[in-house]
Amino acid sequence: MSHSTIDQTGAPLLQVDDLKKHFPLRGGILGGTTGYVYAVDGVSFDIRRGETLSLVGESGCGKSTVGKALLQLYPITSGQVVLGGQRIDTMSSSTLRPIRRRMQVVFQDPFSSLNPRMRVRDILAEPIRNFGLAKTKDELDAKLGKLMDTVRLPRDAIGRWPHEFSGGQRQRIGIARALAAEPDLIICDEAVSALDVSVKAQIVNLLQDLQSQLGLALLFISHDLAIVEHMTHRVAVMYLGKIVEVAPRRSLFAAPKHPYTQALLSAVPVPQPGAARDRIILKGDVPSPINPPSGCRFHTRCPYVFDRCRVDEPKLQETEAGHTAACHLHDLPPEQNPLAGAASPLH
Template sequence: MSAPLLQVNDLKKYFPVRGPLFSRKASWVYAVDGVSFEIGRGETLSLVGESGCGKSTVGRAILRLFDITAGQVVLDGQRIDDLSADRLRPIRRRVQVVFQDPFSSLNPRLRVRDILAEPIRNFGLARSSAELDAKVAALMDTVRLPRDVLNRRPHEFSGGQRQRICIARALAAEPDLIVCDEAVSALDVSVKAQIVNLLSDLQREFGLALLFISHDLAIVEHMTHRVAVMYLGKIVEMASRHQIFAAPRHPYTKALLSAVPVPDPAARRKPMILKGDVPSPINPPSGCRFHTRCPFVFDRCRTEVPELRQIVEGQWAACHLDELPEAPAAG
């Protein structure tokens, strides 16, 4: 088996919280607290969970948009989380990003031609002006936009077209991995499908690896290979797409799936309603972080942190229920 393209080992990111005036007590937001996973070449791993669970922080940590608190990020065998700015520069070409809001992530002053040319110039990927122009034109073809709009600015495009420009900009650097941070959540339903199909086509064409960060499980089911489910800074379940959607093991995963709308209005199923609210990441619960909302909670959950361990081949879960003689059946 070939080595993974990306390895994230026990990643932690804590943000300081300013306390009351004259207070000496330090507080922290435990945004990501010990996350580990791998992404293979040409693979899509989807990171899912409720808003505020830390999934976007994981993506930004991989991109080195800030320094991490602890852990390792390894790209193609090379640790990148501790690299200086100069040594990190050539690595940035290999890991690109598509953000949630295509309008705010594009410079409104630049024409599309200049937006796409910028990464090509930055990383020295064209030897002449003619080659640069050819690459820019080819990128427009790749994301299925007409070449005659290259002189327009971002405000002259629809949301879906702007997101195609963002994808083209990411492709311009010829990356190995693209982090898609809620890349379709700001788009209309029909446009979402077009962008997801485009990403799938590009992955097959260029052999791209994708970290697809989303809370939309219907989209995730359509395009991913594996799924990692996050809750309050930790991964609680990780498995293949089929295993997650057909036989989830963690109660939180089951609750997420029960909330996904089904196309058949006559279909009957019992939704799993979670009690209470998501606890504060400043003061997370002891033991299992999900125990304050779990319908199956018992004493051990309140005191002992469950380890993410393999339950069946290819499926990992962090739940004490799986160690009981008769764990609740997947539903």
């Protein structure tokens, strides 16, 4: 776990309020809009300086779309994104340009995210030049050397091409490129999922060290709960375009308060072979984001579903300090709530 200091004073670094991203479906003879993909459908969270928030869920739940919408790679349908007290989702591209420096990204694929026609030196120098962060060639060279040291790559490798590096080394270059802009927040979009197990651990350790050295905030988008448990402060769980649970790491892994989170945790591999595990197998497939179910979106697969779940959409509510879940079970008396005293399937 990272030992960076989370700034608990003042406003959060990033505030996301009711973020929606709906993609239009085109079809018919005239190519008109025939419907929408409700990829992200009302997501709210915040991240403090120096904090890691992990956004987790199955493939297709909308978590990567959240990351791209925050970076303004997609125009958002509605909602608000506030970075450092400034609302950024309504800014023009020219106003947004200097603010982009504060929020950088490390992409999933270290092979396609680096320009194969640029040497490492030029890849890293580009953001420094773009944002005017070095005044002289000597200052630029010093920054480039320091970046290579920071991500633990040899300085003399700066003249090489991306294809001359392994996947893990390329991801270090991707992290160095993000750091070159001197950001406050880095969005890691499945940043370790394409890497081998041993390399994953190295990159996670590197990110944690950088966080404690530089006070960075991280939005860590992942489906790998085993990695998330090692490196996050808080976890937000997404299902079909909505956040269903948000909690501090220990609280979520020890006692999840949403049936979907329980099922996700039950699928995490156990460190000790032969250890007891109650695997929760969800029935059915994830519904389509084009036509999500009414009421609670999880009700079609939930083992505890009752009538209210089919018609009434649950809101995120606090179940204990700092732990919120969107589940009608928490409105029942404790003796009728199967989640009230439930321990995690991991523990």
